[in-house]
Amino acid sequence: MKYLRLTAGALAFLLLIAPPALHAQEQATAGGMKSLGAKTVLPSPVWVIGSYDSEGKANAMTASWVTISCSKPPCVSISLREATYTFGNIMNMGAYTVNIPSEKYATAAAYFGTVSGRDVDKFAATGLTPVKSELVNAPYIKEFPLVMECHVIQVVRLGLHTMFVAEVKDVKVSPKILDKEGNLDMAKLQPLVFNPSSWELFGVGGMVGPVPGLAAKYMKK
Numbered sequence: 390m391k392y393l394r395l396t397a398g399a400l401a402f403l404l405l406i407a408p409p410a411l412h413a414q415e416q417a418t419a420g421g422m423k424s425l426g427a428k429t430v431l432p433s434p435v436w437v438i439g440s441y442d443s444e445g446k447a448n449a450m451t452a453s454w455v456t457i458s459c460s461k462p463p464c465v466s467i468s469l470r471e472a473t474y475t476f477g478n479i480m481n482m483g484a485y486t487v488n489i490p491s492e493k494y495a496t497a498a499a500y501f502g503t504v505s506g507r508d509v510d511k512f513a514a515t516g517l518t519p520v521k522s523e524l525v526n527a528p529y530i531k532e533f534p535l536v537m538e539c540h541v542i543q544v545v546r547l548g549l550h551t552m553f554v555a556e557v558k559d560v561k562v563s564p565k566i567l568d569k570e571g572n573l574d575m576a577k578l579q580p581l582v583f584n585p586s587s588w589e590l591f592g593v594g595g596m597v598g599p600v601p602g603l604a605a606k607y608m609k610k
Contacts, residue, residue: 429454435581435590437501438467439486439519439528440478447519447528449488449511450475451502453583454550463557465539468550474506479541479553484525489535491566491579492592498581499590524558534563534578 433453440448452475454468465487469476479485490498497515504511512519519528522538529536539555546552566577575593582591597603 430586432591433583433585435490435498435583436467437488437490437498437530437533438469438475438479439488439522439530440475440484441482441527442474442478442506443481446506446510447512448474448478448506449501449517449519449528449530450506451498453585455487458554464542464554465537465557466552466554468547468552470550476551478506480544482526483541484522484527485539485541485553485555486522486525486527486529487537487539488530488533489578489580490533492581493579494533495581495590529561534566535573536561 434455436452436455438450438452440450442448450469450473452467452469456466458464458466467485467487469479475485497517500515501511504514518531520531522529525538525540527538529538537560538558540558541553541555543554544551545554562573566574568574568577575596580593582593583589584591
């Protein structure tokens with residue numbers, strides 16, 4: 390019993406002098422930032438991925454774990470869970486399309502990412518039009534202003550998600566979203582951004598400035 394009393398006293402003393410434990414979201418670094426833990430909370434692009442199933446049925450799925458992977462050859466990558474219908478489609482066909490919705494198609498983008506192609510015909514439900522790609526075995530969405538036709542060149546299993554790296558075979562755009570020089574006009578494209586933390590879609594604000602002009606502030610020093 391004497392040993393237990395000493396141990397209890399020592400523990401009480403340690404509790405008095407030890408700093409209180411903080412919840413992960415309350416932990417602050419030396420710079421005043423709060424720790425949210427190891428999470429994927431970065432704002433992400435909104436891409437709608439087009440694919441065919443084994444019977445040739447067109448499907449569309451909204452994905453935000455997406456990025457440009459390489460400039461030469463031009464490559465993009467998307468990361469999907471194996472449980473998704475699109476995962477099996479891409480594994481079978483070795484191809485997909487990337488379709489960029491503008492703000493006017495936010496409701497369709499949200500719907501494409503909410504229901505499964507196993508259960509519903511998403512094109513029939515939204516009234517949008519699947520078009521067979523000329524270069525890869527996948528459909529693209531006629532009404533969306535920016536489309537990439539992609540051939541899968543590498544599959545990387547990362548964990549919960551699998552990354553499909555694909556070479557871009559062609560990019561198709563509506564002339565309405567190009568400026569006078571033939572470049573993409575973001576104000577006309579009006580792409581969407583996904584916030585994983587709040588599960589919300591946002592529009593993109595106006596131009597902040599040209600990169601050379603912004604960088605010039607420090608280049609002159």
